[in-house]
Amino acid sequence: TMRSSAAKVVGDLQSHGYSILRDLVDSDLLDRFERTMETLATAQLATKGITATASEPLIDLLQIGGTYRGALFNMFKHLRIVQEMSHQVAGHLDLLGFFDCLSQSVPMIWPSLRVDLPGEKTYLLPMHQDYASTKCHNAWRLWIPLREVKADTGTMAIVSGSHKLGHLQHDTSDPNLPHVPKSRYEHLSTKTLELKAGDGVLFDPLLLHTSVAGQGLRIK
DSSP states (O other): OHHHHHHHHHHHHHHTSEEEEOOSSOHHHHHHHHHHHHHHHHHHHHHTTOOOOSSSHHHHHHTTOHHHHHHHHHHHTTSHHHHHHHHHHHHHHHHHTHHHHTTOSSOOOOOOOOOOOTTOOTTOOOSBOOGGGOSSTTOOEEEOOSSOBBTTTBEEEEETTGGGGOSOOOBOSSTTSOBOOGGGTTTSOEEEOOBOTTOEEEEOTTSOEEEEOOOSSSOO
16 A cells, blocks of 8 residues: 555655655656756757767756856756756655654655766765755655666765764865765665666665766767
């Protein structure tokens, strides 16, 4: 039943710190997202007189960098297609009974979009927790890859059960990339996620996780 499924998800979150959810975004929306990003990037490059040379026009667009790149990311999360995907995800969680199971009578979905360019490691995140950037004390994180992810294409690795360690002190020697030293979690199992496009991993903001860089020429 929907209720028992929600109970299993909550049980996974409590026991392991995460739960894998399948088919949160359907193929039609994923295809429309791909077309939207290609159309947007191609049009923006044309206005700037830039000829695309990378495998995807969005790569050339983001490589402009600077404040322009930051402005693009602020705009991406307000794209209609991103909002539609957010509504679909919320609907799936509602049907699952997730909000009811947690007594969240006024749920909020806060979408964002991450783009990792091939060969670019500047923005890859080391092992960390998300509590500092979480909007409220009873929020959950949900990462949904919009393309298939695995070790060679780029993905995310998680440390199962690490949420039980509580709030961990991060090494801030590089203030842009705070991280948790390996000695704090090396006794736990690290899992590299393999998900198809539209699947998601729902996780506790205290769960340790890190970026896994892709090896190919496509955007992650």
